């Protein structure tokens with residue numbers, strides 16, 4: 001049976017590796033979600049811009065129609081002026097014409113503004129389309145990479161767990177309860193390598209007695225941080 005030093009060194013390595021693998025595996029769905037969110041936001045920005053252009057076009061068309069009918073109305077009223085006998089009626093008609101002309105001026109301004117806004121909005125489209133294409137490409141690339149990556153990490157994880165199962169029975173029966181407690185509470189971080197009488201976990205300087213016990217291949221925990229100790233590889 002391997003001595004505690006090499007056993008705990010190996011357990012520490014395997015548990016740390018398994019921990020890293022788990023973090024990487026857990027991160028994949030979050031990363032995918034973030035890629036999707038960026039793509040959806042780019043799509044929404046493009047849609048909003050296209051919608052705005054569409055609404056501005058409708059606004060221009062509607063107001064141009066109204067402008068045309070107002071113009072025709074003014075012409076009609078002006079023709080009617082000649083045949084009006086009553087001064088009161090004449091003045092009323094002239095007022096209507098003046099009012100319609102004011103409305104026409106206002107409509108012309110609004111149409112010009114809507115056309116300008118539409119042109120301005122249209123210049124944004126190429127950038128928005130490019131941004132969307134880029135985020136879509138990112139999603140495609142990530143989705144293509146994610147499967148082999150996940151499979152590799154899952155198989156490495158399975159191998160690591162098998163190896164742990166093989167070697168963990170090597171923990172002395174006497175220390176098994178302490179070992180289990182440490183792993184349960186600290187996980188992969190429940191182990192520390194000792195170099196120059198210093199705990200690699202909490203950096204505390206350890207007494208010579210601890211060093212002696214480790215050299216005697218005894219089960220020792222750091223009295224400062226509670227980690228299971230092992231001597232560095234010579």
Ligand SMILES: [Zn+2]
Pocket residue numbers: 192199200201202203204222223224225226227
């Ligand atoms: Zn320590």
